[in-house]
Amino acid sequence: MPAIGPNLGAMARSIWKRYRWDRIGLVTGTFSLMVIGLVAWVSPDVPPSEGSSAAVLSHPDAPPSVEPAGALPTSRRVEPQPQPQPEAEPAPKPPANIKPCSCNKSALKIPRNPYTAHRVAARNLPNSFFVKDKSGLDWGRKAGKLVPVEDGRGYHIAPLSHSHKALLPEARNVLHAIGNAFADELKGTPSEGALIRISSMTRTAAQQKALGQRNYNAIGEESTHSYGASFDIAFTDRPSNDVTCSDATRAIQKVLLDFQRRGEILVVPEGTCMHVTVRP
Ligand SMILES: [Zn+2]
Known part of the structure; x- marks a missing residue:
């Protein structure tokens, strides 16, 4: 009996060892196959640039041209947000010999609309601030408010001459x-190709003063131009002298009325221009 004990013990140990290695082999093999299978399944769909965490963090407004076309199924793509119309069609300056149409x-x-409402x-526009002087203007530009x-x-x-080519976004x-x-x-x-002529945008308080203050009412002194919220339309420019002003004038009237009715803008018709302020 004492001789059998160690023999059985040795057998048991050897069986245990064999099973253990078998099991390790089985588990390792299965795991390796799973990893290989997973990599093979994922890699053709994901180009390196899209697979990195940068793709998750990238801004959805990034121009679509930088993404490889058709790289991902449409269901996985982050759809780009609708953009305000890009300035894709640069407007040619109207020739100087064409007489502008009054606006x-x-x-x-x-x-x-009463000027108090403009103010x-x-x-109340989200990025609005009072543009006191040139350094205020520069600060606004750096901060993205202008x-x-x-x-x-x-x-x-x-x-x-008395304003800057900048506005609130x-x-x-x-x-x-x-x-x-x-x-x-x-x-x-x-009249296709006619252009609206913008004659004024953001004015610093100093520019407003130099312009010779126009008092719209007795209470305030600030112009809405000093908040980056207003622009003036002084004329429409037709494509040639061969077309009358009637189409362009009718078009700008319709457009301004539509925007005003929809609550997007306020208007002060002035002697030399249409003063337009954007509403929040
Ligand atoms: Zn104005």
Whole structure:
């Protein structure tokens, strides 16, 4: 009996050892196959740039052109947000020999919104601040509260002497939308290509003072231009002298009325321009 004990013990140990290695082999093999299978399944779908964490963190507004076309099934793609109309169609400057069409209170029939309402709107826009002087303007630009404005579809900017080519982001977007609506309105007509002429945008308080203060009412002194919330439309420029002003004038009147009725803008028709303030 004492001789059997150690023999059985040795057998048991050897069996245990064999099973243990078998099991380790089985588990390792299965795990390896799973990993290989997983990698083989995932890798063809995910290009290196999209598979990194940077893809998750990247801004959804990134231009679609940087993504490889068709790299991911549409269900996995982050759809880019609708963008305000890009300035894809740069507006050619109208030739100097073409007479501009008036865009003022005599030419257009648009209800006047009280200037106090303009001021309330200007102060309540999300990025609004009072642009006191040049350093305030520079600060606003750096902080992204004032964005640069260049010529775009349906509008162009006259040389500015008492204001800067900058607006609050919301005001810039509305200007883009007005330009696009104006261009759309004239599409297919002889006046296609006419442009709205912007004669004023953001003014510092110092510029406003130098301009010779126009007092809209007795209470406040600040202009809504000093909040980056307003722009002036002084004229529309037709594509040639061969077309009358009637189409362009009708188009800008319709567009401004539409935006005003929809609550996107406030308007003061003035003697030399239409003063437009964007609403929050
Ligand atoms: Zn104005």
